Amino acid sequence: MKIKLNVGGLDAILRLGIGSGFIYIGFINLEILNDQIASIILGIFGGIIFLSGAFRYCPLYIVIGFNSRNTDHS
């Protein structure tokens, strides 16, 4: 079954931006937080956001029945 992409252009850009920011704080520049647990949590969280932006697919959109891709096209 082909997964229907449901994350639109602007949405994806926001996700990539926020996600990469969190990954930077969480995994790359540890000085900012200087706390392992907070870093890991924020990093994983950022990773999820980043991936959803990169694959243009958000499972939660399916749950709520929303699609930012169509609104982009229309």
Next chain:
Amino acid sequence: MQMRNKLILYFATFVMLTLVAFGLSAYHILQEKSADYDMLLLEDLARIQSEDIAGQFRNVESLQQIAAKLKNQSSADHLMLLLDSGYNIIRPAASDDRALPSFVNQALREMAVNDKASGKFDLVDNTYTWLQSKPAKTNLTIAHIYTSVNNAKLYQSKLIKRLVVMAIIIFWIGVWGALIIAAVITRRIAEQQEKIEYQASHDMMTGLHNRNYLASKINQIIASKKIPSLSVIIIGINRFKEINNTLGHDFGDILLKEFSMRLKSELWSHDTVARLGSDQYALVLPLSDHAHWEVVIGKIEKILQEPFTIQDIRIVTDVSIGISIFPSHGKTASELLRYAEVAMYSAKKSGMLFACYETSKDPYSIERLQLIGELNNALDNNELELHFQPKIAIDSLKLVGCEALLRWNNPSRGRIPPDVFIPLAEQGSLIKSLTEWVLDHSIKQCADWHKTGNRISISVNLSARLLIDDNIIEMVDLYLAKYALSPQYLILEITESAMMVDPGRARSIMEKLANRGVQLSIDDFGTGYTSISQIQHMPVKEIKIDKSFVLNMLEHSGDAMLVKLIIDMAHGMGHQVTAEGIEEQLILDKLKSMGCDIAQGYFLGRPMPLAEFNQYCLRS
């Protein structure tokens, strides 16, 4: 759990988590501030002490160095204090009575008690290390207090960072939670909406669509203008009431369900099959040609071929089908449905499988209602007229009488034939007024002829509706007396079927009329179901052979034989015979040879208005 309770719980959890998070962060920020306040106090003290030492011990070099150190003291980890001989902190008298931080007091106490150079103690979360030294030539003590590395500040900043991270995630979860809940609620509402819509557009028992849906569907199709014509077909199960009454309503319901299932499976477009009422189903075809009806009707027949077996009882049902067509019959769904229903009832009545709507068969069509209204006015507006058709004695070819026939000249519609407006009048109560009008005028006319010496009889047709009460007798009496016409010149023509509606009553009325000397005649003889024994006892004088037999007499020997039989039988019973529908000489000759008494027909004279008929009388 109810949706509302769940929502409240989620919301409360979210609010509490947020409150806890912000409470904690606020507490720690306050803690940090109080720590800063302590540091300010100590720095202040150090500055004052350094000035004090610098002033008091100008000649002691070592103390001068300490004073310089004190003045620049700014490290949070390392605190340097100057104490007097009693281990009290040196501070300007009464100028500064601010309380010292608890760790300073603790350190001072330990220095006084332990005569050691250094010591260590734990207070709250921190470990403090102190050192004491006594500079030479003074009785002062210099105290150093070091705060350990695992200090509160680090802990606080960590906590705040974690709170911020947590807050972001909680916020994220909260937003998504709210969205999901909103989606769930929307979905439920949509489901309920769908259910309501389903209920509004479907018949609950059979699951087919209902009348509302079908009507809106038809209107939609018509409004879309995509197809030029469509047919509405209504199927009514015959004798369904009987089934309900004899086998029970549950049984009837099962039959309807079963029938609906078969309809659904057999007809291709489920969308347009609906159940209208108790035993009525309807379907819409986007076409209106005969071939398609035949396909559908064939399918319905196929459905009914196999008997329904319900609770081990086998039931064979049949249906009546009515068809109406857009746009020729109606332009709205309600019109089409009504007309199809009328057609269905007409099919049911005539025992046919299906019938297409015909305006003339619809007792309720608007045009007919209008006509009834206009007919009412026709009496007052003098739109009615009598025409007379001659009746000729066959042997002598002399005019013996005439049949009075009613004509209606409608000002807007022109001449309306009697076979259109007479049935209309019979549906309402108008027929009585019409008959009265005809009796009045024809008796008057006959009396007028008699005054001029033209002694002919006049025949008037009597509707079945008038054979059920005595009004007709009063009417006949009234006008015969009014115009002083001898009753034997009035012939009342009654059709066979009229006599059979209520034979007992008809006979009594006919007898009363006959007793007055009025002649009675059986009209259209041979087309009804009159029993010959009844005719024998009816007080009639004349039998009129229906023109359908006479018209085809020459071609069909069977018809000729029937005519001969009727003539012989009527003569045998002592009745006189009139033949209608004579259109040529040959028929007249043949009837003459058969012994028929009187002839009537276009060949001898068509129905004509009064002036023309008077001319005719003069000619003959």
